[in-house]
Amino acid sequence: MAVIRWKPGFFGWHRDPFSEMDRLRREMDRIAGAFAGGRGIAPGAGVFPALNMSEDDHNLYVRAELPGVAPENIEITTKENNLILKGERKIAAEGEKVSYHRRERDAGKFRRIISLPTRVDAEKVTAVCKNGVLTVILPKAAEAKPRQIAVESQ
Amino acid sequence: MADKDLQVREKQELQTEAEHTRPGLVFTPTVDIFESEQEITVLADMPGVASDGVTIDLHNNELKISGEVEPQGSETERYLLREYDTGRFHRHFTISDRIDQSRISASMKDGVLRLVLPKAEKAKPRRIEVKAE
Numbered sequence: 001m002a003v004i005r006w007k008p009g010f011f012g013w014h015r016d017p018f019s020e021m022d023r024l025r026r027e028m029d030r031i032a033g034a035f036a037g038g039r040g041i042a043p044g045a046g047v048f049p050a051l052n053m054s055e056d057d058h059n060l061y062v063r064a065e066l067p068g069v070a071p072e073n074i075e076i077t078t079k080e081n082n083l084i085l086k087g088e089r090k091i092a093a094e095g096e097k098v099s100y101h102r103r104e105r106d107a108g109k110f111r112r113i114i115s116l117p118t119r120v121d122a123e124k125v126t127a128v129c130k131n132g133v134l135t136v137i138l139p140k141a142a143e144a145k146p147r148q149i150a151v152e153s154q
Numbered sequence: 155m156a157d158k159d160l161q162v163r164e165k166q167e168l169q170t171e172a173e174h175t176r177p178g179l180v181f182t183p184t185v186d187i188f189e190s191e192q193e194i195t196v197l198a199d200m201p202g203v204a205s206d207g208v209t210i211d212l213h214n215n216e217l218k219i220s221g222e223v224e225p226q227g228s229e230t231e232r233y234l235l236r237e238y239d240t241g242r243f244h245r246h247f248t249i250s251d252r253i254d255q256s257r258i259s260a261s262m263k264d265g266v267l268r269l270v271l272p273k274a275e276k277a278k279p280r281r282i283e284v285k286a287e
Contacts, residue, residue, distance in 0.1 A: 048160040050237035056230045063226050065201035065238060067265035089160060094188055094195070101187040105199055108158040117234060132201035132265015133226060 048110040049085070057146055060116060060138040067132035068105070074129065076136060078122045083136065086111045118144035168244055179241030183221070183267075187247070194251060194271040200243045201265040202226060208267055210260055212253060218246040219267065252276055 044050055049064040062083060066074065074087040091107040119141035127136045168180040183198040196219070200208070203221035211218040221243035252274040260269045 044162055044164075044237045046162060048162045050162055051235060052226070052233065052238060053235040054227055054231035054233045056228075056232070060234075061227060061231060065265070067199040067201040068263075070264060091186075095190070098188040098190045098195075101189065101194075103186050103188075104184040105186050105197060106158075106160055106163075108160040110160045114235075129264070131204050131262070132199070135226070 045112070045114075047112045049112065051112070051114060053114070055118075055140075058140060060118065060120060060140060062114065062136040062138070064134045065132060066129070066134050069129075069132070069134075071129040074127075074134060076125070076127050078120065078125055078138070081116050081119060082113050083116055083138070084111070084113045085134075085136075120144075165238060179239055180244050181239075181241055182245045183219070183243045185245065189251075189273075191273075193273055194249065194253070196247075196267070196269040196271070198243070198245070198267040198269070199265065200262075200267055202240060203243060203262065203265060203267070205262040208260065208262060210258070210269060212249070212255060212258065212271070215249050216246060217249050217271075218244070219269070220244045221267070 049066055052063045054061045054063075064085065066087070066089070068091065069087055069089045073090065074085070077084045077086075086109075088109045089107050091105060116138065120138040121141050124139045125136065127134065129135075163184070165181045168182050183200045185199075186195075186197040188195055196217075198219055198221075200221040200223075202223035204224070207222035207224075209218075209220040209222075211220075223240055223242060226240055249271065253271045254274045257272040258270065260267060262268075
């Protein structure tokens with residue numbers, strides 16, 4: 001039998017939706033963790049490229065491994081708190097005189113959209129591509145930055 | 155081929171018979187290997203590897219390619235989403251042809267290694283004429 005916590009609400013007794021959501025989220029995290037072999041890797045969105053996102057007090061950082069993609073073939077746009085990465089990886093033909101032992105590398109286009117967890121200052125977004133790793137730096141909007149509140153003694 | 159959409163491929167962790175002596179993850183780069191009459195070319199995807207981070211070792215027909223990566227991001231960052239891991243790259247192949255070791259050339263561009271292994275004179279194919287009688 002499932003045990004569900006009940007709480008007295010304003011209009012009598014009803015199920016607490018927030019604790020229920022919380023439980024669901026934890027359950028999903030647990031399943032996701034098991035799929036990824038417990039290394040803390042999210043199962044991914046199934047859309048190229050795989051992204052890592054991190055933050056510090058001032059910026060959000062979105063990174064993707066895009067080996068062989070020339071910087072001029074990457075298009076980055078922000079739209080209402082979404083970041084859109086578009087691009088194409090081109091692999092030049094090596095001529096008809098060669099024969100292949102292995103051919104594992106893919107060419108093709110990609111389009112990915114990711115929603116950002118905080119508001120960003122769209123005017124100041126920068127991106128660099130170094131050794132095939134793209135880093136998009138998105139400065140947080142002023143209202144999203146952490147503020148320290150001093151406690152005064154009286 | 156150009157109109158195809160790229161699919162996400164999970165990075166393959168290296169499966170080795172030898173145990174790692176250094177901590178950290180090791181991945182196998184995806185490669186293209188092709189040969190012409192003159193040379194064998196290896197293209198390897200190694201994102202995050204700078205040109206001075208590549209080690210190429212050819213010994214007794216055994217070709218080993220390794221790449222060292224710099225950590226992506228700084229210590230002060232907290233992860234919000236993590237869809238890929240980072241780590242060194244390593245892969246090795248056996249090359250059947252004789253390679254002219256003195257003329258091997260390698261270059262890195264946008265995280266892709268291009269390694270050209272020129273065949274030694276002896277290994278180049280000789281066309282054998284069939285005479286009609």
